[in-house]
Amino acid sequence: xxxxxxxxxxxxxxxxxxxxxxxxxxxxxxxxxxxxxxxxxxxxxxxxxxxxxxxxxxxxxxxxxxxxxxxxxxxxxxxxxxxxxxxxxxxxxxxxxxxxxxxxxxxxxxxxxxxxxxxxxxxxxxxxxxxxxxxxxxxxxxxxxxxxxxxxxxxxxxxxxxxxxxxxxxxxxxxxxxxxxxxxxxxxxxxxxxxxxxxxxxxxxxxxxxxxxxxxxxxxxxxxxxxxxxxxxxxxxxxxxxxxxxxxxxxxxxxxxxxxxxxxxxxxxxxxxxxxxxxxxxxxxxxxxxxxxxxxxxxxxxxxxxxxxxxxxxxxxxxxxxxxxxxxxxxxxxxxxxxxxxxxxxxxxxxxxxxxxxxxxxxxxxxxxxxxxxxxxxxxxxxxxxxxxxxxxxxxxxxxxxxxxxxxxxxxxxxxxxxxxxxxxxxxxxxxxxxxxxxxxxxxxxxxxxxxxxxxxxxxxxxxxxx
Numbered sequence: 299x300x301x302x303x304x305x306x307x308x309x310x311x312x313x314x315x316x317x318x319x320x321x322x323x324x325x326x327x328x329x330x331x332x333x334x335x336x337x338x339x340x341x342x343x344x345x346x347x348x349x350x351x352x353x354x355x356x357x358x359x360x361x362x363x364x365x366x367x368x369x370x371x372x373x374x375x376x377x378x379x380x381x382x383x384x385x386x387x388x389x390x391x392x393x394x395x396x397x398x399x400x401x402x403x404x405x406x407x408x409x410x411x412x413x414x415x416x417x418x419x420x421x422x423x424x425x426x427x428x429x430x431x432x433x434x435x436x437x438x439x440x441x442x443x444x445x446x447x448x449x450x451x452x453x454x455x456x457x458x459x460x461x462x463x464x465x466x467x468x469x470x471x472x473x474x475x476x477x478x479x480x481x482x483x484x485x486x487x488x489x490x491x492x493x494x495x496x497x498x499x500x501x502x503x504x505x506x507x508x509x510x511x512x513x514x515x516x517x518x519x520x521x522x523x524x525x526x527x528x529x530x531x532x533x534x535x536x537x538x539x540x541x542x543x544x545x546x547x548x549x550x551x552x553x554x555x556x557x558x559x560x561x562x563x564x565x566x567x568x569x570x571x572x573x574x575x576x577x578x579x580x581x582x583x584x585x586x587x588x589x590x591x592x593x594x595x596x597x598x599x600x601x602x603x604x605x606x607x608x609x610x611x612x613x614x615x616x617x618x619x620x621x622x623x624x625x626x627x628x629x630x631x632x633x634x635x636x637x638x639x640x641x642x643x644x645x646x647x648x649x650x651x652x653x654x655x656x657x658x659x660x661x662x663x664x665x666x667x668x669x670x671x672x673x674x675x676x677x678x679x680x681x682x683x684x685x686x687x688x689x690x691x692x693x694x695x696x697x698x699x700x701x702x703x704x705x706x707x708x709x710x711x712x713x714x715x716x717x718x719x720x721x722x723x724x725x726x727x728x729x730x731x732x733x734x735x736x737x738x739x740x741x742x743x744x745x746x747x748x749x750x751x752x753x754x755x756x757x758x759x760x761x762x763x764x765x
Contacts (some may be wrong), residue, residue, distance in 0.1 A: 304619040304620055304622065304623040307623070308623035308624055308626070309621075309623070309626070313468050313703075315487070322671075322737070325624075330586035332662045333580060337429070339481055339563070339565050339568060339715060340560070340563040340564050340565055340574035341565055341574065342564070342569035342570070342573035343486065343568070343572070343573075343576060344482050344483065344486045344564070345482075345560050345561075345564050345571070345577075346573040346576035346577035346580065347485065347486045347489035347576060347577075347580060348482045348483075348485035348489060348560060348639075349380070349557055349560045349573075349577055350489050350576075350577055350580040350581055350584075351485045351488050351489030351492055352485055352552065352556055352557060352560075352639040353551065353557050353581075353608060354492065354581075354584060354687045355694070357441070357692040358496075358584055358585065358588060358605075359492065359495070359588060359609050360445055360582075360606045360608075360609055361606060361692060362572075362585065362588045362589065362592070363588045363589070363591045363592040363595070363605075363606075363608050363609055364592065364604075364605035364607075364608055365591075365592065365605075366588065366589045366591070366592025366593055366595075367596065367602075367605040367608055368605055369525065369526070369530060370522075370524065370525025370526060370530070371525065371526060371527065371528050372527065372528055372529060372530040372540065372544065372591070373544075373589055374528065374589070375528070375540075375544035375545050376545075377585055377586070377589060378545060379544060379545035379546060379547050379548035379549075380547065380548040380551070380581065380585060380680070381548070381581070381582070381654050382545070382548055383548030383549060383550075383551040383552060384551065384577070384578055385578065385580050386546070386552065386574075387552060388577050388578055389549050389574060390711075391552065391558070391561070392561045392570060392573070392574065393493075393567070393570055393705065394711045395410070395558055395561040395562065395707075395711070396561045396562070396564050396567060396570065397567070398410065398711075399561065399562035404562055405559075405562070405646065406555065406559065406643075406646045406647065406651055407553075407555040407558050407559060407703060408423075408424065408427045408428075408555070408647060408651040409651070410707070410710070411423065411427065411703060411707070411710070411721065412424060412427070412647075412659045412721065415718050415721060416718065417718070419718035419719060419721060419722060420536045420718075422722040423721050423722045423725060424651055426702075426722055426725045426726060426729075427647065427651065427702075427703075427725060428647045428648060428651060428652055429700060429729075430698065430702045430703075430725060430729045431555060431643060431644060431647045431699065432644055432647065432648070432673070433698075434695040434698045434699045434729075435640040435641075435643060435644050435673075435695065435699075436644075436673065436676055436677050436680060437677075437680065437691055438640055438695035438696070439637045439641060439660065439673070439674070439677035439690060440677045440678075440680035440681040440684070440691070441681070441691040441692045442637035442640075443462045443466050443637065443677055443678055443681040443697070444462065444681040444691075445578075445640065445680065446461060446462060446464075446466070447459070447461040447462040452486075452605040459682045462678055462681050462682055463678060464474070465677075466637075466674050466677070466678045467674075470641065470670060470671060470674045474496050482560075482563070483641045485546065485638070485639065489580065491624070492584060493580055493583055493584055494584065494624075494627045495624070496583065496587040496588055496591075497582045497583060497584075497587055498617075498621070499521075499587070499591060499608075499609065499612060499616070499625060499641070500533050500586075500587035500590045500591045500594075500626065501587075502612075502616045502617065502710075503591055503594035503595075503598060503612055503616065504590060504594060505588065506594070506598060506616060507594050507597050507598065513590075513593060513594060513597070516596070516597040517593060517596060517597070520596050520597060520600060521596055524684050524690075525743075528541075529541065533581070535568075539745040540745070542745050542749055543567060543744045543745035543746075543748050543749060546697075546745070546748035546749040546752070547693065547697075547748060548697075548699025549697075549700050549704060549748065549749070549752050550693075550696035550697050550699065550701075550748075551700065551704075551705070552700060552704035552707060553699055553700040553701070553702065553703030553704030553705075553706075553707055554640035554696070554699055554703075555643045555647075555699070555703070556640050556643045557639075558641070558707070559643070566733050567600050575735060578723065583692075591608065591612065592605070592608065593607065594612075595608045595611075595612065598612060598615070599611050599612065599615070604634065605615070609625075610626070613625045613626065635704040637677075641670045641673055641674060642670070644670070644673045645667070645669045645670045645673075648665075648669050649665050649669060662665060693748075694732075694736050694747075694759055697732050697736075697747055697748050697751075698728075698729050698731075698732040698736075699734060700728040700752065701728030701729060701730075701731065701732045701751040701752040701755060702724075702725045702728040702755075703725070703728070704752060705724055705752060705755035705759055706721060706724055706725070706754075706755075706759065707765075708756065709756065709760070710760045713765035714759065714760070714763050715763055716759055716762075716763060716764070717762045717763060717764055719762065720758060720762035720763070722761050723762070724755040724758055727751060727754055727755050727758060728752060728754075728755040729751075730749045730753045731747075731750065731751030732747050733756060735747035735750065735751065
């Protein structure tokens with residue numbers, strides 16, 4: 299049996315399971331509260347693992363390992379920034395978001411951001427939120443579909459466009475059927491597969507290299523001085539900019555709608571400590587393993603043309619056929635776990651936040667599902683006709699959304715009384731500031747687009763707050 303056959307059988311079984319989850323979850327979906335936050339009945343394990351899997355996406359397994367290969371030791375600043383933001387998110391944001399959303403009945407992050415606004419400020423904030431989420435998530439989902447295409451193209455004799463189309467249709471199918479229930483359950487399965495795949499592959503790579511001592515000696519022999527530097531060879535202000543830029547990658551986590559709504563869906567406050575432990579532990583395991591994999595790649599496959607294909611290359615080199623099929627399914631898990639959550643958020647923004655469900659009465663669920671189909675087709679088109687590196691595309695969307703909503707989340711949860719005018723202004727500064735700086739020449743660590751819009755929004759919110 300060929301490797302392609304084993305991988306195909308594994309993926310078919312896996313996709314049947316996902317569709318089964320969708321059919322089961324469909325019976326529990328009666329209205330948009332069920333569809334978008336699972337009736338607020340999520341347990342701690344599902345909450346934590348689905349959060350982690352949705353936050354990580356293809357860039358954790360493919361992009362981060364590739365970045366570690368290219369950047370060397372300076373990639374550790376990304377890990378540190380992610381961990382800091384992760385601790386803030388789980389230990390500070392999560393309990394506060396849980397209580398306020400249950401108390402006030404919030405279904406989406408936009409509900410929370412705009413809950414005390416009135417008149418033009420409310421209308422403008424809702425429209426801006428929809429624009430930010432739809433534009434950013436289309437590019438984000440396109441990156442996931444592109445990762446799926448690379449997975450199929452690496453293992454089968456298929457065109458990239460056909461691969462993207464197949465992966466996209468499967469994701470839409472189970473998400474459209476079961477909504478948040480299906481997304482959370484499948485994300486949990488996918489998160490377990492991702493963690494298992496990351497751990498097994500990194501462990502085998504370190505063993506193949508000869509252990510951590512041999513890895514250190516091997517890196518000293520083959521990498522460049524810049525890759526051995528924590529500042530990537532930069533000095534002075536350039537070094538500070540690089541460090542700040544890489545640390546700021548984690549800031550995006552503080553404003554992601556598809557992550558924060560997990561806290562809205564959590565069943566009880568008593569479940570939080572378990573969810574916090576699992577969520578932080580999952581992240582540490584997967585991210586450390588992928589950075590190690592990137593470092594091992596310098597010794598095991600120094601001539602690899604596309605570092606974002608390192609995961610696939612080492613899977614083929616280090617494992618037998620069956621395990622290789624399972625690990626390939628882990629990559630698709632990473633892709634699906636983020637794309638499904640983001641499609642659900644786009645549907646919630648247009649159907650719930652923009653009140654389309656009220657305009658077309660008794661058709662809220664139908665409208666939400668049709669929006670998901672239309673968005674998916676657009677994301678598929680972007681992935682096929684506007685390809686770009688997964689790592690850079692995901693980080694752009696991640697930074698743009700985080701800068702648009704993260705400062706408002708922090709200020710509201712800190713008890714700051716925001717003025718009506720400051721909310722739409724903060725959304726605009728965060729999002730459009732990120733877009734403008736993204737289009738300009740790169741700074742070390744992309745410091746401008748990752749930190750400046752976020753920081754500027756917080757300052758504006760504080761200056762314009764109600765006394």
